[in-house]
């Protein structure tokens with residue numbers, strides 16, 4: 081079975097990917113891990129990818145797709161793969177469809193973990209750090225006893241720019257799955273949407289249900 085896992089940052093995609101891989105035995109292929117492996121092993125594709133990353137540019141689709149093609153040609157991928165972090169847009173989705181079609185395979189399921197923007201912003205933006213001892217707090221999940229003050233040392237708490245709500249909101253807009261990409265899989269009849277606002281266990285159960 082070939083599965084694409086989609087979801088915005090903060091929806092718990094990484095955690096769920098690990099749980100699903102463990103429960104189903106599906107090979108988890110994350111594009112981040114794949115890039116790192118190629119760069120570490122100094123493969124031709126890795127060096128090519130690195131030349132773009134060093135310039136702060138996006139790695140072109142052709143390079144990523146070549147890496148994916150190589151990855152799905154290995155023995156451990158013959159029974160199925162769960163793709164994580166790819167595809168990010170419709171051209172990539174079509175390239176993946178083509179690569180699988182050459183092996184007489186297809187995407188069997190696209191699992192979308194969804195959550196409202198406000199919920200994601202609240203999860204992603206609530207982090208506060210102690211200026212003195214560096215302890216981390218979260219407004220919602222691990223709040224300090226007194227707002228703005230560290231429980232451990234009494235130091236002042238501050239927020240990094242990256243953890244501020246408006247910055248998180250902008251990043252979320254850029255990183256959440258494009259509606260056209262979701263439509264691509266809906267039209268193929270393989271999309272399963274799961275409510276990511278439920279507990280971690282409930283989300284796992286729903287995802288495993290969708291894979292039956």
Ligand SMILES: [Zn+2]
Nearest residue numbers: 210213230233
């Ligand atoms: Zn402190």
